[in-house]
Amino acid sequence: MAQVAVVQPKSMTRPKVWSEEVEEAYRFQLAGYRDAIEYKQVHKTDHVDRWPHNGYVKKLVRRDGCFYYYNKTRECPDKEIHKTKMYSY
Amino acid sequence: MIKSQCKQQEHFKKVPGPPPAGAFKARPTAPTSFRKFYERGDFPIALEHDTKGNKIAWKVEIEKLDYHHYLPLFFDGLCETEHPWEFFARQGVHDMLEHGGSKILPVIPQLIIPIKNALGKREHKVLCTTLKILQHLVVSADMVGEALVPYYRQILPVMNIFKNKNLNSGDGIDYSQQKRENVGDLIQETLEVFERNGGDDAFINIKYMIPTYESCMLN
Numbered sequence: 536m537a538q539v540a541v542v543q544p545k546s547m548t549r550p551k552v553w554s555e556e557v558e559e560a561y562r563f564q565l566a567g568y569r570d571a572i573e574y575k576q577v578h579k580t581d582h583v584d585r586w587p588h589n590g591y592v593k594k595l596v597r598r599d600g601c602f603y604y605y606n607k608t609r610e611c612p613d614k615e616i617h618k619t620k621m622y623s624y
Numbered sequence: 625m626i627k628s629q630c631k632q633q634e635h636f637k638k639v640p641g642p643p644p645a646g647a648f649k650a651r652p653t654a655p656t657s658f659r660k661f662y663e664r665g666d667f668p669i670a671l672e673h674d675t676k677g678n679k680i681a682w683k684v685e686i687e688k689l690d691y692h693h694y695l696p697l698f699f700d701g702l703c704e705t706e707h708p709w710e711f712f713a714r715q716g717v718h719d720m721l722e723h724g725g726s727k728i729l730p731v732i733p734q735l736i737i738p739i740k741n742a743l744g745k746r747e748h749k750v751l752c753t754t755l756k757i758l759q760h761l762v763v764s765a766d767m768v769g770e771a772l773v774p775y776y777r778q779i780l781p782v783m784n785i786f787k788n789k790n791l792n793s794g795d796g797i798d799y800s801q802q803k804r805e806n807v808g809d810l811i812q813e814t815l816e817v818f819e820r821n822g823g824d825d826a827f828i829n830i831k832y833m834i835p836t837y838e839s840c841m842l843n
């Protein structure tokens with residue numbers, strides 16, 4: 536039986552300032568995932584809905600099957616930046 | 625002679641002034657049908673009571689929703705001032721406008737009555753929310769601005785009443801500016817968005833309903 540390779544992160548850092556990567560992580564973590572890698576593993580898909588003009592995440596399916604919709608523009612407020620986790624592999 | 629004059633003056637003093645017309649007073653409304661549908665669980669949204677309170681979890685994809693049915697219902701909820709109805713109505717409208725695209729335009733005629741009711745309530749919080757929603761609605765899809773022009777007669781009268789509701793605090797700090805809760809400023813912003821997106825006829829129609837409005841494009 537073929538085992539699905541589960542990639543685990545090696546380290547985690549907390550950002551100090553907002554950036555597009557922080558925004559990306561914030562959106563995934565709001566929906567209950569570590570990041571895009573875990574999302575793709577859980578849903579066994581390569582596709583993530585994104586806004587065409589800037590590539591921000593548009594729609595995510597939570598683990599319970601509900602949908603989270605995200606804005607065209609920045610959503611991560613300043614007070615949430617330091618709570619976001621940036622994983623590296 | 626002088627005595628009689630004094631008597632007359634006293635008589636005039638007793639005449640009371642006219643009663644306040646109450647043009648700026650909040651008008652209570654009956655519970656909305658949004659509340660009824662929400663309590664009955666008709667909306668495809670998951671009800672959550674956690675700390676991350678700024679998102680709605682949709683049980684169905686928004687793209688697959690019947691906008692003719694749901695969008696007017698969510699707009700109806702804009703009259704609500706209490707949690708959780710107020711939050712779900714505001715956020716639901718926001719999500720549906722952000723992701724509606726071309727499905728919004730055909731529903732515009734059905735949105736006018738709920739918008740009119742919400743503005744007609746004349747309550748500070750409801751006014752702020754509705755004005756922000758209107759700004760979002762106009763830019764949500766192509767031609768929506770133009771489609772709203774025929775309905776200015778319904779929407780704009782209340783804006784005309786509150787247009788000057790702006791605090792003159794001298795050199796003090798007006799915190800409502802920072803929080804975007806200054807009704808006068810919000811109305812000015814909304815009218816400018818209307819004019820920019822409403823096509824050629826927008827300005828003259830706004831001017832007809834709100835004579836003190838000055839164009840933000842012609843000058």
